[in-house]
Amino acid sequence: MLKTPGADKEGAAERRAISADLIAVLVAAPNGNPVVLTVKEGTTLPSGPFALGHRSLQSGLRDWVEQQTGHPLGYIEQLYTFADRDRSIEEATRRVISISYLGLTREEPSHRTPPGSWRNWYEFFPWEDHRTGAPAIIDDIIVPRLRQWADAAEQQDKRQNRLRRAAGAFGFDDRHWNEELVLQRYELLFEAGLVEEAVRAKGDTNAPAVPGRTMTGDHRRILATGIGRLRTKIKYRPVVFELMPPAFTLLQLQRAVEALAGVTVHKQNFRRLIEQQDLVEETGEMSADTGGRPAKLFRFRHAVLDERLVAGTK
């Protein structure tokens, strides 16, 4: 028979040696620039302790983010909870559970956030931005290094397996790039010892890493989880609008989607999709500063949130 919560007395002291932190991946996209909120010179994701005073995890997060950044959080989603041993410094006596969240917010004015807090997230993942074609570092550095890593495996089938995974994740050997696999790519690079965090963990100082700004602990992994989740989500839920100003042109909307997805989309087809799904309605105003023909301004139809529980942007 399985144990049920509260049914065991013996473990009480042991279980008490646990604390919980809330970690936030807070995203904005001012004029098509995908940014994430950081602290400590862009090395760390903002976090705060979860304490008895908080009503719930979600409200705990909402409280301190809104209070400390001044930005209202439109959308919050739990990302992942982990408690891997190597995260804690005092190994045997204490355990930290980290509960990470993805949050979307609308603007980047430095209300209470010092300049430099918001970082373009492709600083951390240079291989993820394919808006102007595949970045050179993929073919120049990543692919050769991953081939080396695959070849280094002992058995034949292990080598094949590694190569298949690498090709699938990074889209070489005539596989296509799937922008959603952010986490898988990071973890592959980690496993292959090609990111600084992996080198750090192994004490393996000789292996130079693939370019990309590193972060404290496993914060870069959490960020990868958040980006991946967001890239998946925008395809079937209208969450991009949480990042948009109240009125926007369709091109601005498209640029925001492209910024998040890291790939470009066909302009006419994008419009067709948005309009046929009734996600937006015209405000009646026009935008002047397009550089060309003026564009209609649209606003998000908030009613869709009740109507369908579906639909997104793809």
Place this chain on the structure above:
Amino acid sequence: MLKTPGADKEGAAERRAISADLIAVLVAAPNGNPVVLTVKEGTTLPSGPFALGHRSLQSGLRDWVEQQTGHPLGYIEQLYTFADRDRSIEEATRRVISISYLGLTREEPSHRTPPGSWRNWYEFFPWEDHRTGAPAIIDDIIVPRLRQWADAAEQQDKRQNRLRRAAGAFGFDDRHWNEELVLQRYELLFEAGLVEEAVRAKGDTNAPAVPGRTMTGDHRRILATGIGRLRTKIKYRPVVFELMPPAFTLLQLQRAVEALAGVTVHKQNFRRLIEQQDLVEETGEMSADTGGRPAKLFRFRHAVLDERLVAGTK
């Protein structure tokens, strides 16, 4: 500036008053019967404390589930972490964080699990099984009660809003049934005071509930989360195979999918999809006990897990 983990000393005592539990939604589908593992006469999901001895949350869960049920866990996925105050008995002094997981396992032989541990999950959600058409309780009980609830709202727009949400979730007023919205439906019924758990929370003893076996605490909500996640997942990841025996006919596979999704699918189209995606390969054997023409036996092509990170069953 936002706080960073470990940067604060003052909250240490407060943060220590926290413990963590792992809760499992353990699913199997022996011959097209969707079941979940329970304890205490089907009122409670199995759970166990997370202790310092565990390597990680996931391995902690895997350890005790495999040890106590004898079933190897094919697939594990984290569901949700919550720490709402009302879950804890000793309110002010202690906080329990519950980390829930979805696990898939292959069989239901009562190795170490006493009979009655595995329950058909539609006992808990009778409105979710549409394999033989929409259950009568939807039109007979749920829809009228939800209409009452919608009408009971003060303002006009609130009434409309409630009605739209209810119609979208349960597929009335010519909206179609979306089998993935398991959690939304449960939460709607909860909000409308139509499930026992809501009555319990409010002390509102006069409101009789919609049929469906109830559970301890918010375990039924967790189960709803698990079912919903699984129904979404089978559409884009080949996870059903974790529930199948090593060799199976396509009809058996279809029955498993239908059991999880709670809806039937077009047989010929289902086969087309499975085969064109190369998810399976013939074993060469035939199955005799079909009751009709013998069927080819198939096995899952495990290689697809490396090849594409995509594809599912839909």
Place this chain on the structure above:
DNA sequence: CCTATTATGCTCGAACTGAGTATAATTGGG
């Protein structure tokens, strides 16, 4: 007035989907 630039409308073929029809291979009962 011409060019560059963005907006917006429309078309076309390929691929995918839902819903069949048709035929094959069994079992069990008379």
Place this chain on the structure above:
DNA sequence: CCCAATTATACTCAGTTCGAGCATAATAGG
């Protein structure tokens, strides 16, 4: 042995969606 019931499996067809491109409109700047 034949027939009805049952399941397996192949193939078709129309409607829809999707990727890609052509065409035209409206503005700014020189």
